[in-house]
Amino acid sequence: MRRIYLGILSGLVSLFSLTGTAQVRFDHLHRELGSLIWHTPGTAVFTLSNEGDTTLVIRDVDPDCGCTAVDWPRTPIAPGxxxxxxxxxxxxxxxxxxxQIAVYTDQSDKPYYLTLSGDVVVERKExxxxxxxHVGDLYLNADNVEFDDVRRGDxxxxxxxxxxxxxxxxxxxxxxxxxxxxAQYEPANIRPGHTGRILLTLDSEQLRTFGLTQTSIYLSRFAGDRVGNENEIYVSATLLPEQTFTAEQLAIAPELHLDSTTVNMGAMNGKKRLKSEVVITNTGKSALEISALQxxxxGLSVSLSKRSLKPGESDKIKITVNANTHYFKGRRRxxxxxxxxxxxxxVIDITVKK
Known part of the structure; x- marks a missing residue:
């Protein structure tokens, strides 16, 4: 089986079909599943984008082993x-x-190859x-999930x-x-001394607005469990606007400049709040529009007196950290x-000493 590997650019792998104007891009060609417990299936997810100007059809997805089951959309994938x-x-x-998994499309007789790998073990030492x-006897690798740099359709x-x-x-x-x-749970039941995974999938089409969307979900420990800070998992998603620019527009585009993207607020030391400022300047050639400030x-609050800055104009982003910030999940950003x-x-990162 012939493998096709192309260069990686900005963490993305781009594959181009050999005919027509269709352009196929995968977010990853390889997924590492790590150590899987014997008889506990593992799932790999690959996202494909149609960046051409013609409809794309996945004709077949063929794994090289009966040990791998695959699922893919049978309907045509529109441009974009x-x-x-x-x-x-x-x-x-x-x-x-x-x-390996061979993906066949209507744009080429040659498949794209995807790979998943890992190790199957009888018992994993954690x-x-x-x-x-931890939530009682359950230990988690994270209580905060961030979906960053999301585009509509992701x-x-x-x-x-x-x-x-x-x-x-x-x-x-x-x-x-x-x-x-x-959410998808692997396996459906986690035995004592074993690990499992929750796969959280974000459907960006369901996000209402651009910018930051936040929510809290809760891990149920038993039937009839209640929600609380102990079993809370904080989830955020940042949906970026779709923007296209001509060469002429880029030549006169606005340009954002911050005097710092990290702010060390020091220690609370019994104070109710800490305050700081970051200077924002438009060093470009047209108006800078701030569509989201979140x-x-x-435990943080932020304010900005102007949401539109003329070329050369500056303003101050005022940042306040409240004493209760340590009680909330989610990074201080x-x-x-x-x-x-x-x-x-x-993103401006805020640090506070306890």
Whole structure:
């Protein structure tokens, strides 16, 4: 089987069909599944984009082994749209595995090759340092999930790993999932001393507005469990606006400049709040429009007197950290979205000593 590898640019792998004007792009050609427990299937998700100007059809997806089940959309993919190919490896044989999947489209007789790899083990020795958050006897690798740099049409997938340190089998379930999130549980039941995964998939088409969307979901520990800070998982999604510019527009475009993208606020030391400022300047040639100014952590507040800056004009972003910021999940960050074509999204990181 012939493998086709092309260069990686900005973390994305671009593959071009040999005929017509269709352009096919995969977010990844290879997925590493890590260590899988024997008889516990693992899932790899590959996102395909049709960046051409003709409709794309996936004619077939052919794994090189019956141990891998695949699923893909049978309907045509319109220009500018995306599709997800899912591959599930059954983990029935112990040892290292590397499986390939051939993806055939109507644009070329030659397939694109996707790869998933990992190891199947009888028992996995866990490093508890990898699970800093716990909900009773359940230990999690994260209690904060961030979907960054989302474009309309994306279906990003994030993984939460759970280690069951209790003496009873745990059936994972999430409460208060919004419409734009779906969850897949692998395996459906996590035995004592074993790990499982929750695959969270974001459907960007369901996000209402550009900028930051935030919510809290909750890990259910048992039937009838209640929501609370202990079992809360904080989720944020940053949807970027679709912007296209001509060469003439780029020549006179606005340009955002901050005097700092990191702010060290020091220690609270019994204070109710800490304050700081960041200077924002438009160093471009046309008006800079700030369409979003938001915070990731509810313990922060931010303000800006102007949302439009003329060329050469500056203003101050006023940042306040409240004493209760440590009680909230979510990183302390400030988000700006502007019409700067080079840097449409800028994040200011805030640090506070306890």
């Amino acid at each position: 749209q995306k599709a997800v190919i899912k591959a599930v490896f059954d983990a029935e044989l112990l040892g290292h595995f590397e499986k 490093n508890m340092g990898d699970y800093p958050y 279906q990003q997938v994030k993984t939460i790993t759970i280690y069951n340190a209790g003496n009873k089998t745990f059936t994972p379930s999430l409460m208060h999932l919004p419409k734009y999130l779906t 915070v990731y952590n509810p 400030v988000l700006l979205i502007t019409n700067d074509p080079v840097r449409p999204k800028v």
